[in-house]
Amino acid sequence: MDKQKLDELRKRAVEKLEAGNHDFSENFQDGFRAVLHELQTHQIELELQNEELRRLQQELEETRDQYVDLYDFAPVGYLTLSDKNLIVEVNLTMADLLVEERKSLIGQPFSRFIFPEDQDIFYQHLRELIGTKSQRVCDLRMQKKNGDWFWARLECVPRERSDKRGMRLRITVNDITEAKRLENEIIKAKKLEATALLAGGIAHDFNNLLAVILGNLEMAQEDILLNRSIDKELRNAREACLSAGNLTRKFLTFSSGGDPFKKPTPAEAFITDAVSLALAGSNVNFESSFAEGLRPLVVDAGQMTQAIANVIGNAREAIPTGGVLRVRAENVDSIPGKNRELSGDQEAKYVKVSIQDQGVGIPGDILPQVFDPYFSSKEMGQEKGMGLGLTVAYSILKKHGGAIDITSQPNIGTTVSMYLPAIDMPTLSVETRTEITPLANNRILVMDDEDLIRMVTRNMLETLDYDVEVACDGEEAVELYLQAQLEGSPFGAVILDLTIKGGMGGRETIKRLKEMDPHVRAIVVSGYSNDPVMANFEEYGFLDALHKPYLLEDLDRSLRAAACACGNNISRV
Numbered sequence: 273m274d275k276q277k278l279d280e281l282r283k284r285a286v287e288k289l290e291a292g293n294h295d296f297s298e299n300f301q302d303g304f305r306a307v308l309h310e311l312q313t314h315q316i317e318l319e320l321q322n323e324e325l326r327r328l329q330q331e332l333e334e335t336r337d338q339y340v341d342l343y344d345f346a347p348v349g350y351l352t353l354s355d356k357n358l359i360v361e362v363n364l365t366m367a368d369l370l371v372e373e374r375k376s377l378i379g380q381p382f383s384r385f386i387f388p389e390d391q392d393i394f395y396q397h398l399r400e401l402i403g404t405k406s407q408r409v410c411d412l413r414m415q416k417k418n419g420d421w422f423w424a425r426l427e428c429v430p431r432e433r434s435d436k437r438g439m440r441l442r443i444t445v446n447d448i449t450e451a452k453r454l455e456n457e458i459i460k461a462k463k464l465e466a467t468a469l470l471a472g473g474i475a476h477d478f479n480n481l482l483a484v485i486l487g488n489l490e491m492a493q494e495d496i497l498l499n500r501s502i503d504k505e506l507r508n509a510r511e512a513c514l515s516a517g518n519l520t521r522k523f524l525t526f527s528s529g530g531d532p533f534k535k536p537t538p539a540e541a542f543i544t545d546a547v548s549l550a551l552a553g554s555n556v557n558f559e560s561s562f563a564e565g566l567r568p569l570v571v572d573a574g575q576m577t578q579a580i581a582n583v584i585g586n587a588r589e590a591i592p593t594g595g596v597l598r599v600r601a602e603n604v605d606s607i608p609g610k611n612r613e614l615s616g617d618q619e620a621k622y623v624k625v626s627i628q629d630q631g632v633g634i635p636g637d638i639l640p641q642v643f644d645p646y647f648s649s650k651e652m653g654q655e656k657g658m659g660l661g662l663t664v665a666y667s668i669l670k671k672h673g674g675a676i677d678i679t680s681q682p683n684i685g686t687t688v689s690m691y692l693p694a695i696d697m698p699t700l701s702v703e704t705r706t707e708i709t710p711l712a713n714n715r716i717l718v719m720d721d722e723d724l725i726r727m728v729t730r731n732m733l734e735t736l737d738y739d740v741e742v743a744c745d746g747e748e749a750v751e752l753y754l755q756a757q758l759e760g761s762p763f764g765a766v767i768l769d770l771t772i773k774g775g776m777g778g779r780e781t782i783k784r785l786k787e788m789d790p791h792v793r794a795i796v797v798s799g800y801s802n803d804p805v806m807a808n809f810e811e812y813g814f815l816d817a818l819h820k821p822y823l824l825e826d827l828d829r830s831l832r833a834a835a836c837a838c839g840n841n842i843s844r845v
Contacts, residue, residue: 284320349445355438357382366445371417387413387421401430423449459664476553477519484512517821537573539566539623546577547599550584555594563602567623567694571672579668583627583688590631598628607675607691622691634680713764718742719749720769732824746776750784765834770798770805779805782813793834
């Protein structure tokens, strides 16, 4: 107790003593009376001090009870971890979230309650916390006692112990399951809206290509009747078919969804294709400017195509009379903190893609709201969307560990900058292959459920001097392959369609063939260019992959690749 408090207590004790009835005998010496007076004063001081301590203790108990109530019944879970990641303190809300008794949680490893597939997320988050010693946030799934799981947002703060013996981690846990569900619903809803917009553009461009193909074929028929050369018409129809194939592949790329399946992707070609797809059938064109040495992107091509399409869609609506968008791309090493930022790995690399329009712009007072669900600056009418375009782009970038930023000036235009995750290593072009040699065994088995595809593939292979057998599904292919082996005339390679309607497709067929012949040379073929089997064909037992539609030279090169993969250097018959 400080001197001021002691002086105040002494003053109150003296006043109380003087106010009391304390008669002393006249025979007492003055010194004795003074000592007695002092003792009585001290006694009263002690009583007053005890009263003050009792009052303070009561206040402390009330404050403690308030803190305990606030801690235990907070709307979020609280817990503290030791330096060994053991739970040393936990509130009732957290216990309820995990459907556990609080006392049973003490001393348990926190990782025990992390969903198995998200363990790596937590440990990566932990390493970042130890490295930065600052507050960090991560989303992951946590598992309840009954086996159910929920989405949780962890906000973690490392704190050094008072005795300097290690760190403790304080964590708040929010159940964000409903928010995640709504986020997915928003993405689905926006995808339908974006798909409808893109489908209109694709249909426009596809009909144009069909007009070119049909017109040239009709002209070829006329020229045949007149004994004129049809070479020009066939070349034109062929080019239109190839363009139609490219258009289809772009649309299939857009159709992929779910959690991102990220892989290295050449930046310039990807960005160009994504923007072209989003502008298909519109009165808006674009100019591009790409810095040299762009890093390869690490993205889910379908989802990132959708994000770019959503941004382009907004830009298109900003210039309804048509115009030109400017698209720029450059390497950057960090993300600025403007408007909405999605923080990724501190050491991550990015490619910054900027999309600039010269439209009406967005007023500054509503600019911070453009990423909010269902917000739209457009007036009600035919062009009024659901206000989810930039929300979905934001969500996709967040899932990828990237970022999105927007600047705008009314009547001047808007620039949206997307920070796409990238790496510093080069990617090999799909077309980059070693010079390869033909198959020694020229017998080829083709499996496809479309009669016309089987017919044209047989004709193409026979043109290349192969001996061809065909099957309409996996069961027939397995039967023909087995029969050929038993007869001593095995097939040199098989070409399997990935998807067979109502029958066994390529994925199941290759498993059956591998059981019969571990050295089978198989090529997978599909019109679904975004299927995981097509992207990672070797993992499924294939030696190469062909994307429909393909050229004669593609078919020949693929068979040569199968021969090379098996170490076969013998010429074809």
